Structures are given as structure tokens and as C-alpha cells.
Amino acid sequence: xxxxxxxxxxxxxxxxxxxxxxxxxxxxxxxxxxxxxxxxxxxxxxxxxxxxxxxxxxxxxxxxxxxxxxxxxxxxxxxxxxxxxxxxxxxxxxxxxxxxxxxxxxxxxxxxxxxxxxxxxxxxxxx
Amino acid sequence: xxxxxxxxxxxxxxxxxxxxxxxxxxxxxxxxxxxxxxxxxxxxxxxxxxxxxxxxxxxxxxxxxxxxxxxxxxxxxxxxxxxxxxxxxxxxxxxxxxxxxxxxxxxxxxxxxxxxxxxxxxxxxxxxxxxxxxxxxxxxxxxxxxxxxxxxxxxxxxxxxxxxxxxxxxxxxxxxxxxxxxxxxxxxxxxxxxxxxxxxxxxxxxxxxxxxxxxxxxxxxxxxxxxxxxxxxxxxxxxxxxxxxxxxxxxxxxxxxxxxxxxxxxxxxxxxxxxxxxxxxxxxxxxxxxxxxxxxxxxxxxxxxxxxxxxxxxxxxxxxxxxxxxxxxxxxxxxxxxxxxxxxxxxxxxxxxxxxxxxxxxxxxxxxxxxxx
Numbered sequence: 001x002x003x004x005x006x007x008x009x010x011x012x013x014x015x016x017x018x019x020x021x022x023x024x025x026x027x028x029x030x031x032x033x034x035x036x037x038x039x040x041x042x043x044x045x046x047x048x049x050x051x052x053x054x055x056x057x058x059x060x061x062x063x064x065x066x067x068x069x070x071x072x073x074x075x076x077x078x079x080x081x082x083x084x085x086x087x088x089x090x091x092x093x094x095x096x097x098x099x100x101x102x103x104x105x106x107x108x109x110x111x112x113x114x115x116x117x118x119x120x121x122x123x124x125x126x127x
Numbered sequence: 128x129x130x131x132x133x134x135x136x137x138x139x140x141x142x143x144x145x146x147x148x149x150x151x152x153x154x155x156x157x158x159x160x161x162x163x164x165x166x167x168x169x170x171x172x173x174x175x176x177x178x179x180x181x182x183x184x185x186x187x188x189x190x191x192x193x194x195x196x197x198x199x200x201x202x203x204x205x206x207x208x209x210x211x212x213x214x215x216x217x218x219x220x221x222x223x224x225x226x227x228x229x230x231x232x233x234x235x236x237x238x239x240x241x242x243x244x245x246x247x248x249x250x251x252x253x254x255x256x257x258x259x260x261x262x263x264x265x266x267x268x269x270x271x272x273x274x275x276x277x278x279x280x281x282x283x284x285x286x287x288x289x290x291x292x293x294x295x296x297x298x299x300x301x302x303x304x305x306x307x308x309x310x311x312x313x314x315x316x317x318x319x320x321x322x323x324x325x326x327x328x329x330x331x332x333x334x335x336x337x338x339x340x341x342x343x344x345x346x347x348x349x350x351x352x353x354x355x356x357x358x359x360x361x362x363x364x365x366x367x368x369x370x371x372x373x374x375x376x377x378x379x380x381x382x383x384x385x386x387x388x389x390x391x392x393x394x395x396x397x398x399x400x401x402x403x404x405x406x407x408x409x410x411x412x413x414x415x416x417x418x419x420x421x422x423x424x425x426x427x428x429x430x431x432x433x434x435x436x437x438x439x440x441x442x443x444x445x446x447x448x449x450x451x452x453x454x455x456x457x458x459x460x461x462x463x464x465x466x467x468x469x470x471x472x473x474x475x476x477x478x479x480x481x482x483x484x485x486x487x488x489x490x491x492x493x494x495x496x497x498x499x500x
Contacts, residue, residue: 002164003264003265003266004264004266005164006168006171006253006263006264007250007253007264007266007272009168009172010171010172010175010249010250010252010253010263010264011246011249011250013172013175013176013249014242014245014246014247014248014249014250015242015246017176017245017249018241018242018245018246018397019242021222021393021396021397022226022238022241022392022393022394022397024222024393025221025222025223025224025226025392025393026226026393028222028223029222029223029224029225029226029392030223030225031225031227032225034227036230038227039227039228039229039230040229040230041229041231041291041292041293041294041389042229042293042295042383042388042389043293043294043295048293048294051231051292052291052292052293052294052296052297053289053292053297054294054297056297056301057301060301060304060305063305063308063309063471063475064305064308066475067308067309067311067312070312070479071308071311071312071315074274074312074315074316074319075271077319078268078270078271078319078322078328081319081322081323081490082322082323082326082327082328083326084323084326084490084493084494085323085326085493086326098494100494101490101491101494104490105487105490108483108487112483115475115479115480119475119476124471124472124475124476125468125472126467126468126471126472127468
């Protein structure tokens with residue numbers, strides 16, 4: 001439990017470390033007067049055209065969806081695999097792990113079908 | 128459950144590698160629990176802050192030296208001995224630089240973004256075992272925690288890119304986001320391989336499960352699977368760190384600076400600092416998972432083994448970490464940058480299937496009792 005308490009303290013440390021450095025530098029560093037060209041986006045030294053918040057490729061969302069599937073799968077696999085050796089190899093010997101293996105393998109296989117589907121549908125091609 | 132892998136029982140392991148540091152014990156013996164926790168936490172905070180800052184400064188210097196040698200140059204050699212104070216001087220200069228926000232940037236998100244990567248670096252730092260008794264926190268789900276907070280870094284990149292309202296920043300952030308989430312999968316699959324092998328997700332347990340000779344390190348002990356996992360780990364963590372050959376996120380020649388184009392002064396420094404802190408974390412993780420962490424290398428030859436055991440564990444850990452840091456730098460200055468489509472197909476069409484297959488093969492072998500009897 002104290003492990004997690006310490007981790008919470010550390011999450012604050014990172015924020016204060018970065019925030020403190022940025023604030024301190026803001027107090028110390030000299031400032032030049034704000035001119036329109038100083039505050040313009042750093043692009044091509046021409047007037048920039050339009051906002052940068054534009055619509056972007058739908059491909060990014062598709063990749064994010066496949067990512068979600070596999071990331072959730074990985075999260076599910078952590079507890080399974082942490083206890084895998086104990087489930088099978090421990091007292092009863094090799095073969096008893098096979099049902100566990102089949103269950104976990106089946107789960108991963110179903111998700112892998114999703115990847116194969118995306119692959120065949122050419123979602124994974126980047127144009 | 129760890130003890131079944133080698134000759135020591137769990138009690139013997141605990142006696143040989145005590146989990147608490149003498150300083151922490153002394154504090155706990157002299158103060159009430161709440162006070163002892165506070166004092167120990169303050170010690171850990173102070174040490175970590177100093178260590179992370181110095182490590183980042185040193186790594187920047189090392190990168191410049193290594194890169195210079197690769198290009199037959201000398202690198203920084205004017206400020207301090209061997210140019211060691213160069214990054215300190217650069218840091219001071221950055222500290223005195225004005226940091227300003229472009230006109231149409233989103234005020235809140237623009238200022239929030241640089242805090243995120245450095246916070247995630249500090250948080251991941253907590254679970255690295257520097258020695259058997261030098262580790263800030265050792266949660267049971269260490270690797271799950273680690274995967275979660277390593278993944279948090281991508282928020283900093285995406286938010287910085289979007290908030291800047293600059294086309295280069297947005298493009299860099301999107302590419303970088305796509306790259307980081309893609310390679311995170313094969314990264315996590317490598318962590319899973321080690322969880323499968325050591326039967327625990329706690330980083331300390333994983334190191335102790337590699338007790339024995341060099342051949343008991345997970346790199347070698349899972350024949351084939353371990354080495355393949357290590358290679359995939361190195362490739363995907365290079366991509367997670369967005370270092371060359373996977374640096375399209377900030378490809379200077381096409382995107383000026385990628386997601387941090389609009390950051391100057393300390394805001395930029397925070398992204399830069401966290402990149403090098405993360406380089407240390409990735410190397411530390413590689414050493415912990417595959418190279419026996421703080422354990423001294425043992426070769427099954429009595430006198431030599433005893434001599435190597437005399438060197439403290441944290442020295443071995445640092446040696447392994449810096450070995451891996453050098454490997455990352457070597458990769459960076461050797462390979463040309465990948466194109467974005469090559470990068471995506473490398474992960475989705477090659478690394479992910481290979482990593483999944485590797486995990487499946489390892490699981491079958493463990494289930495049949497052929498590995499780790």
C-alpha cells in the first residue's frame with residue numbers, strides 16, 4: 001500500500017519539477033516586446049494560411065481502433081500469464097496447463113482474426 | 128513461486144537480497160510510521176530529482192560525444208574537462224531564454240503539455256530496481272503500472288502538437304501518436320513474455336527470478352524466445368522514445384521540430400529532458416527484464432563468480448544500463464530514418480505478428496514444461 005502512496009507523491013514531484021522550472025525561468029528570463037510576427041506560428045516565414053486544427057486522415061482513427069483491441073488484450077493477458085506457470089507446471093505436471101493455454105490462446109486467436117481482417121481490407125496500407 | 132526456478136528457496140532469497148535499505152530501516156526504527164514514511168519519501172524525492180537531472184545532463188553530453196565520434200568529430204570539448212559542463216551551460220542558457228506562446232495557441236493545453244512527459248518519466252522511474260534494496264516502490268503489478276505510465280507520455284506529445292496551432296506541430300504530433308501507440312503493442316507483448324517466464328509482474332521479482340549464472344538471464348534462458356523478445360523490445364522501445372531511425376515525429380528536415388516547434392526556453396527543455404530520462408528508463412527496463420538487473424554476472428566458475436559478487440548490485444545495474452544506452456545511440460547514428468508508411472507496416476505487419484507468435488511459442492513451451500521445468 002505504501003508503494004502506491006509513494007507513487008502518488010512522485011506524480012506530484014514530476015509536475016512540480018517541471019512547473020517550477022518553467023515558472024522560475026519565466027521570472028528570470030528577459031522578455032522582448034510582443035510583436036505580431038513574434039507571436040505568429042513558426043511555419044514558412046510567410047503569413048500562415050488558416051488554422052492548424054484541420055481534419056486529418058481517417059487512417060489515424062483506424063489504427064487507434066486496432067490499437068485499442070490489442071492493448072485491452074495485453075491488459076487481460078497480464079494476470080493470466082503471471083499465474084500461467086503456477087496453473088500448469090506446479091503440482092500436476094505439464095499437461096494440466098494445456099486447457100489454460102487453449103483458453104488464453106483461443107482468446108488471442110479471436111483478436112488476431114481482427115488483425116487479419118484489417119490486413120485483408122487494406123486498413124494497414126498507409127497512403 | 129519464484130524460488131521454483133532455481134536452487135534458493137524464497138526465504139533464502141529474502142535473506143540474501145533484503146528488500147529494505149539500512150537508511151530506511153534506521154528511519155523507521157527511530158520515528159513513528161507516518162513520520163518515517165514522510166522522511167523516507169523526502170529522501171527518495173531529493174535523490175530522484177538530483178539523479179534524474181544529472182542523468183539527463185550526462186546523457187545529452189554522452190549523445191553528443193558518441194555522435195561526434197561516429198562522424199569523426201571531437202564533440203563538445205571546451206566547457207569543463209572533456210566538455211562535461213557543456214550541457215550544464217546549455218541548460219543555463221535555456222533557463223534564461225524567454226518562453227512565449229504563439230497567438231492562437233490554446234493557453235491551458237499549451238502550458239499543460241510539457242508537464243506530462245516529465246511526470247510520466249518520474250513515475251516510471253519509481254519501479255526501476257537499482258539494487259536489491261534501492262527501489263522506490265515495488266507494486267505487485269509493476270509492469271502493468273509501467274506500461275500504463277510509459278503510455279502516458281503520448282498525451283504530452285499529442286496535446287503539445289494540437290495546442291500549438293502550427294501545422295508542423297500537428298503533423299508531428301499525429302505521426303508521433305500513431306507511432307507510439309503502434310509500437311506500444313509489441314513493447315507490451317515483450318513485457319508479457321517476461322511476465323510469463325517469471326510468473327510475476329513485480330520488477331524486483333523479475334530480477335530475482337534470473338538468479339543463477341548468465342545463462343539464467345531471460346535473454347538466454349528462454350532459448351530463442353528471449354533473444355527474439357529482446358530484439359523486438361529494443362526496436363519498439365526505440366520507436367517509443369522516438370529516436371532515429373523512428374524520429375519522424377520531429378524529423379528536423381521536414382517538420383522543423385515536430386510537436387515541440389512552438390516551445391522555447393524551459394517548455395522545450397522539459398520535452399528534451401524527459402526524452403533523455405525516458406532513454407534511461409528504457410535501458411533500465413531492458414537491463415531489468417532481460418539482463419538480470421542488479422544481479423552480478425555469474426559464469427559458474429567459483430573464484431571469478433565470488434570476485435564479481437563483491438561489486439555492489441547498483442554498479443552492475445548502471446553498467447548494464449549504460450551498455451544499453453550506448454546501443455540506442457549506436458542505432459540512432461547508424462540507421463537512416465524510416466518513412467511513415469514503412470514505419471507503420473514494420474509494426475503492424477511484422478513486429479506485432481512476430482511478437483504474438485513469439486509469446487505463443489513461449490507459452491506452449493512453458494505449458495509443456497520444456498522451458499523452466
